[in-house]
Amino acid sequence: MALKEFKLPDVGEGVAEGELVTWHVAPGDEVTEDQVLAEVETDKALVDVPSPFNGTVKELLAEEGDVVPVGDVIITIQEDGDDEEAAEAADAAGSESAESDDADDADGASDDESSSGGRVFAPPSVRRLARELGVDLDAVDGSGPSGRVTEGDVRAAADDDGDEDESSGPRTVQTNGKSATAKRDEGTSASTSASASAPAESADRKQTLAAPATRALAKEEGVDIDAVPATEMRDGEAFVSPEAVQEYAQAQREAQAADAEAVAAEADAGTATAEATGEATSESAPPESGPGAGERVPYKGVRKAIGDQMQRSKYTAPHVTHHDEVDVTELVELREQLKPVAEERGSRLTYMPFVMKAVIAALKDFPYLNSQLDEENEEIVLRDEYNIGVAAATDAGLLVPVVHDADRKGMLELADEMNEKVEKARNRKIAPEEMRGGTFTITNVGGIGGEYATPIINYPEVAILALGAIKEKPRVVDGEVVPRNVLTLSLSFDHRVVDGAQGARFTNRVKELLEDPKLLVLE
């Protein structure tokens, strides 16, 4: 009959937080085990969160639109009494993750504690409470005698964190968050304008007073502690608090992100065909100053996941893009012939399956284009699978569903699977695992317009092929200018792994197969 807390579970591998999109229950509702409580949007997908208990909803602890870190309690449920055993069993199963979450939360808090190396002036009961609420005691200013940390201080610190999590609009607040992730996200959504503010300027001292934990934090954040602006002077020396380090590191990151954005904005135009509408505002026009300078669109969820991924790719892999044109007149004819046949079999045949077939054949000849760089072990992994991602424009942004083992699938199978997954992606019903494991990505940028693109590699893959539109263009055939169907190809590849010549040869191979699609029969 206990009141059970339910924490946002880890809804996808490595997902740190999710946006609570819709509540399907309200306080007072009876819920049964496995009943969907809420819909949560994570980095990449919309996920249903089922109830682990039978019972009655007591309280909803997050509002629609809130971004909730994994492990935060989102709902409390009064467990059913008459079905105690079953409920307990369910609870045992359900709370397993909750328990380990607990432990992990607590780990975070106390690791900080132990790294401080000094005394914590707070009674044992308060220290336990801090662990329970995930509050880092070192970062709490005590209001007790001589700065002793009281129960009230810890609760206040925990509430502060909670408040920040709840507000979804533009935020510029910066305090000790529950987790590094939460902090970073806040900072990012607080817009790039912060990079222009004071903390970014380095102080450049020779000596700095700081607690060991603060020094460790600085090291972790990769900032020079002597460069962090001093919080106060102690005994004539500059003293730096952990918050100041966080703030400075944040400002540095934002400055970098701003640079990255400028670069990515150009490059992105190629890959993200869906970028047409409102999103451009958040991308290309960061507000110049404080609140009020323009509409502020939250940078979070899928938008942020795309941004992070693009930034990582562009900053990790040195991109080279190779462009070419293919005369696909024969392919166009072939497809026209096969289209009704496919339709009879219930499939919609686009050009994409042909391109996939050609790409797979070329990848087999040039395995380095289907590889991955394992930097840690200094090895290039030549993948033995051919999992082809197909970039899809959706309302939420660019998603890349993956057709696994594409080399073992027939033309129509490829067509069906791809169509189905792209559809799911557009409806945001695609599961995270359906977007994982890609080894090479194809993106069709021709739909909207333009000739060539410079697509960003879907890291850690090493290459991506962008297709332009098929257009009739004048071509010279046997000494005469005739109209032909021409497709443009733009192949971006990671120059650490693939050299220009190889990239060109790979493209030639794809070209050869698309120019003379009969050859695909041999593949």
Add this chain to the structure above:
Amino acid sequence: MVVGDIATGTELLVIGAGPGGYVAAIRAAQNGIDTTLVEKDAYGGTCLNYGCIPSKALITGANLAHEAGHAEEMGIHADPVVDMSQLRDWKSGVVDQLTGGVEKLCKANGVNLVEGTARFKDENAVRIAHGGEGQGSETIEFEHCIIATGSRVIQIPGFDFGDEPVWSSRDALEADTVPERLVVVGGGYIGMELSTTFAKLGADVTVVEMLDDILPGYESDVARVVRKRAEELGIDMHFGEGASGWREEDDGIMVTTETEDGEENEYRADKVLVAVGRSPVTDTMDIESAGLEADDRGFLSVDDRRRTDVEHIYAVGDVVEDTPMLAHVASKEGIVAAEHVAGEPVAFDSQAVPAAVFTDPEIGTVGMTEADAEEAGFSPVVGQMPFRASGRALTTNHADGFVRVVADEESGFVLGAQIVGPEASELIAELAFAIEMGATLEDVASTIHTHPTLAEAVMEAAENALGQAIHTLNR
């Protein structure tokens, strides 16, 4: 009859029923965890059976006899006779009462008790060999395990505990006669507690210590009070000498020692007690099979939840590196481990560990010394109260020693305390509490302490640190 190897399962297996293990088992069971406790010898472990408890029983007996015989100035004339075997039986009665109590508590809390020696089969199972021939064995599978196997006395070359004249601390506590002459190798706290006890019981005691003072690890002004009293009791102390061996003589034994320069000394004795320390017991249970590795001294490293490198296996007590080998540390660690298994947000985050030495007078310490505080970056302020200025101390006729409180000057937070004097082992508790609570000197000084008690000295020491002492001259 050979009992087959039947595998049973348990949520939590605790190996060792000493103050770490039995406390962990009870706390886990209180939290609804299905708990099994394995013990190969006796409930209560070394502490209850061969350490803290029996030694305190003997010390009480020795103190009583000694004081009764040395109270002429109070007009009390007596010459007590100690019947050593009767004293031993009384002591054993106390031990039995306590160990029986532990067993009952375990059962009452629903802990499954298993007798035998555990060896890991893998990281989720142990094989328990039951004691005695033909008793068979069983396999117990566990989800979590707490290793609480404790420690054993260290033996030194030339002194085999199997030889009758060579005593370990455990043998000394089982003695049914007082040896006429006792050589004690090691002037640490166990050596000094037993030296004092046997001196008071009438033995002619010689202490041989390799270092240049007794009670290494304690500040010299603290050790000095104990050493002075030991001298008064007629204990002969030799420093800078290591015991090298012993031989039978017509009249008892001869213990030989060597100085660093190679100079040899010989001491006549009837018994030689070797008390040079203890080492962790991690070599008897195939910890490698569970994927664990002890360091070169046998200790296991753990995190602040007392988890070993294998996350679902915890270690508590004397087997844990970097925490003192003390029963109360083991118990606290056991509670942390058990509650963590139960999913509670716990950590071993005690700010200070109190310790007591039951010499004459007693020593109680907690937290930082003045030097520790300086090293940790505080500006320490120190307040002291000699027991000579305590009315209650004088009325007990034990006025040697002092209470010292160390605090941070700026904030006033109490950082540590050292007490040497009557009931120091009890008095230290207040200061441990003060440190855990983050109390300031003013908090301690402003708390009314009962008059006339020894505890007033704690308040006075805090006042002294604030420059507000009434009964001592302020610094």
